[in-house]
Structure formats: structure tokens, C-alpha cells
Amino acid sequence: MNNVDLTQIKAVAFDIDGTLYRAWKFNLRVFPYFMYHSFFFLKYGLVRNIMHRTSATPEFVKLQASHMAKKLNCSQEEAEKRLEKIIYKGLEKYFVKIKPCKGAIEFIHQLKESGYKIGLLSDFPPEQKGSIWGVKDLCDVVLGSEEAGALKPDSTPFLELAKKFNLPPEQILYVGNNHKYDILGAHNIGMKTAWLILPHSGWFGKKSKIADFTFWHYGQISELFFGKKNKKTDNNSDSKSD
Numbered sequence: 001m002n003n004v005d006l007t008q009i010k011a012v013a014f015d016i017d018g019t020l021y022r023a024w025k026f027n028l029r030v031f032p033y034f035m036y037h038s039f040f041f042l043k044y045g046l047v048r049n050i051m052h053r054t055s056a057t058p059e060f061v062k063l064q065a066s067h068m069a070k071k072l073n074c075s076q077e078e079a080e081k082r083l084e085k086i087i088y089k090g091l092e093k094y095f096v097k098i099k100p101c102k103g104a105i106e107f108i109h110q111l112k113e114s115g116y117k118i119g120l121l122s123d124f125p126p127e128q129k130g131s132i133w134g135v136k137d138l139c140d141v142v143l144g145s146e147e148a149g150a151l152k153p154d155s156t157p158f159l160e161l162a163k164k165f166n167l168p169p170e171q172i173l174y175v176g177n178n179h180k181y182d183i184l185g186a187h188n189i190g191m192k193t194a195w196l197i198l199p200h201s202g203w204f205g206k207k208s209k210i211a212d213f214t215f216w217h218y219g220q221i222s223e224l225f226f227g228k229k230n231k232k233t234d235n236n237s238d239s240k241s242d
Helices: 022-038 038-052 060-072 074-091 104-113 156-167 179-188 199-203 216-224 237-241
Strands: 010-016 117-120 142-143 173-174 192-196 213-215
Touching: 010 156, 022 038, 038 060, 038 142, 060 074, 104 117, 104 216, 117 156, 142 156, 156 173, 156 179, 173 179, 179 192, 213 216
Parallel strands: 010 117, 010 173, 117 142, 173 192, 192 213
Antiparallel strands: none
């Protein structure tokens, strides 16, 4: 399905985790680290589920730490320190060797060269990995949902993204892999959406009623914007290299 009128699109923004790189590859790489801190990550997952349902607040960091403190039975100050050490700093080194999805960075370069504004919107601080492949330097807007005060699919980070672009939502295409958080959140404020699914999902015809475009390799979305001359990435190459 393609409901994207490219004449109306002035900016393209990307989620990072699972969108610019395949999440399963990262999960394999950090599995020993997850296991070593398994209790902490279990509690962190529960807290993030709470935060996904929490309305926007300028005290996001403190509120998250407060929930973690209760789960870990420690002080809020200790919870903040452990979040910084284990999550925000501890995971950084694992992104260094993660390769982006085949064709993703080339597509962003093509967009930039064609005059589109580029953005990153992630639930985690984008600087944690946005600079790895040189993407951050290409961006007009780099935004973390935590910075905006709420996690996706809350409308707040998407509205803040549009504000920073200085564009109405309908002139922005948001690219993400999580239907509940990325696609639904962007759709709800009027952005156009492109849903990246796993290759096997494409083979079995996975569909969305709200995504304006569904793709499973970047050659497809590149073709949408720039035509068949960029159709270098086929299904097999993407499934092997991503």
C-alpha cells in the first residue's frame, strides 16, 4: 500500500532502534550483558511499560528514576546512577560494531541531497548511536522522546518533532518499525508513516490499516522516492545482510 503523496512531504524522520539497524542483531550482541544485569533489565522493562502509558511531564527522568527506585528497593539517587551506568552509558559500546540496515544510510544521503529535511526521533537518547554512522551530522532535528517528556506513542514527542522542523505534521513522513509506538503515534497527529517490517513478514503479506507505506528493505522506500534507478537492494540481499 502506498498512500504517500510525495509532493506534500518536506521532511523525513526516522526512529533508530529496529529501524536504522535490525534489533535482533543488537540483542544477540548484548545478550551476555543483559544476562549479567538480568534483574535490573527485568525491572527496567516493567518501568518502561509504565512510562509508555504516562502523560508527558518535564520531570520524565526523575519520574522514571522514582519508579526504578521502588522496583529496586533503593533510593532515587541510586536508581538514577544505575540507570546512567547500566542503560545510558553501559549500552553505548555495543552500538559501535552494529551495522545499519542495508541501504538505510544511502537513502538518508539521497534525501538530504534532494532537499528534504532529515530528523531522528527515538525513545532513547539519539546521541547514544545517531553519530555512529554519520547520520546525526545529516539531521536538521535530533530528538529523544525522554527529552520531550513522554515516550511514544504519546503525541508530545511527535508534536515537538514537527515544531522543531517548523512544519505541519502532514508534511512529515515518519519511518519506524514498531507499529504500536512509531506508526500509531505519528499517525495520530497527522504525519504520514512508513512501516519497516521484517523480511519474512513481507513475504507473508503483513499489512497495516494505518501505515501509509509498508516496506521490508530500504530499496523499496528508495524506489518510492527516487524511482527504479535505485533498486539495488533486493529481498535476498537485505535478509542476508540486515
